[in-house]
Amino acid sequence: MSAFPQQSAMAWQAAAVAAPDILTNDKILRLVAAGLPDQTIIAKIRASKSAFDLSTDQLIALKNKGVSGAVLATMLEPAPAAAALAAEMSIDSGDTNVPHYPGVYMYGAESQTMTRILASASDQAKTGGIIGYALTAGIASASIKAAIPGKSAKVRTRRTRPAFYFFFDESVPRALQGNGASIWMSGAGSITSSPGELSLVRFDEKAAAREARVGSMNIAGAKTGVMDKDRIAFETEEVRPGVFKVTPSTDLAPGEYGFIQTLSGGNGGRTGAMSARVFDFGIVPAF
Incomplete structure (x- = not known):
């Protein structure tokens, strides 16, 4: 049998x-290095859990390593309210x-x-x-x-x-x-x-x-x-x-x-x- x-x-x-992974600063850098367009990275951020370090120094470091302003802004967005999403x-x-x-x-x-x-x-x-x-x-x-x-x-x-x-x-x-x-x-x-x-x-x-x-x-x-x-x-x-x-x-x-x-x-x-x-x-x- x-x-x-x-x-x-x-x-x-x-x-x-x-199981779904958790996005970090390093993973964002890997996505950028892989040549993925901003819209793809932004969609990934919005669909995933995250544990970003969004301190001033880290944001500057990410920008210097090629992360676009649009991606950084999405990383800074607060997670949508669970009650609103549930509705x-x-x-x-x-x-x-x-x-x-x-x-x-x-x-x-x-x-x-x-x-x-x-x-x-x-x-x-x-x-x-x-x-x-x-x-x-x-x-x-x-x-x-x-x-x-x-x-x-x-x-x-x-x-x-x-x-x-x-x-x-x-x-x-x-x-x-x-x-x-x-x-x-x-x-x-x-x-x-x-x-x-x-x-x-x-x-x-x-x-x-x-x-x-x-x-x-x-x-x-x-x-x-x-x-x-x-x-x-x-x-x-x-x-x-x-x-x-x-x-x-x-x-x-x-x-x-x-x-x-x-x-x-x-x-x-x-x-x-x-x-x-x-x-x-x-x-x-x-x-």
């Missing part, structure tokens, strides 16, 4: 590497340049608006194939399944290949970042920053809930992550920093689906204890 990720620690490390954030605008609350949105082509898919947490796990696991003393694998609450998703569409937009923390104005809470926080304390850290799957539909295979266990231990054969491929396009358009690579049949991210594994190998973040949606028949 090949799992994605094979170990949840790999996803945590990837998120940590890709400008949207949960349904179809314009990806409009700040959105972090999360996953389904785009409606007809309405040209977005519908926010609220994340649900699955902290209940069950095992499948346990009889074979027991009869072979753990040589045969047993699957670990996450239970997704509810019989069906609230967000539904008739489109067989819907478009989704992922808004990560990097897309949020810096005045609203850094409060210690994030919908994209992983189990290791790092921040998810790419759709590639989630898997698109079709759920097994039960009488009162839905299930997704999120790992396996055998005598060698437990693995977390969606199996390759259960993953549905999708195309990813970075629209702007922190914003990605995601489209399934093939048409989806009517049913229950979701983007799922395993957040933690078992306790060392023998149990199915885990948790997962799920953004669920449904495909309904056209007629």
Whole structure:
């Protein structure tokens, strides 16, 4: 079995590497030395956290090293008030340049608006194939399944290949970042920053809930992550920093689906204890 990720620690490390950096005087000098135009550097300043030294001596030093007056003025601008920025954030605008609350949105082509898919947490796990696991003393694998609450998703569409937009923390104005809470926080304390850290799957539909295979266990231990054969491929396009358009690579049949991210594994190998973040949606028949 090949799992994605094979170990949840790999996803945590990837998120940590890709986390937004903090701009300093030295980094501004590096951007200038790289030949980036002023408008690009200014956009970077306004979209990033910063820890500038703006003392008189440092401003003179930056000017002497080629930093333009426009860039220096932007560095001196106070961060916008968080309350004002929050009022400008949207949960349904179809314009990806409009700040959105972090999360996953389904785009409606007809309405040209977005519908926010609220994340649900699955902290209940069950095992499948346990009889074979027991009869072979753990040589045969047993699957670990996450239970997704509810019989069906609230967000539904008739489109067989819907478009989704992922808004990560990097897309949020810096005045609203850094409060210690994030919908994209992983189990290791790092921040998810790419759709590639989630898997698109079709759920097994039960009488009162839905299930997704999120790992396996055998005598060698437990693995977390969606199996390759259960993953549905999708195309990813970075629209702007922190914003990605995601489209399934093939048409989806009517049913229950979701983007799922395993957040933690078992306790060392023998149990199915885990948790997962799920953004669920449904495909309904056209007629």
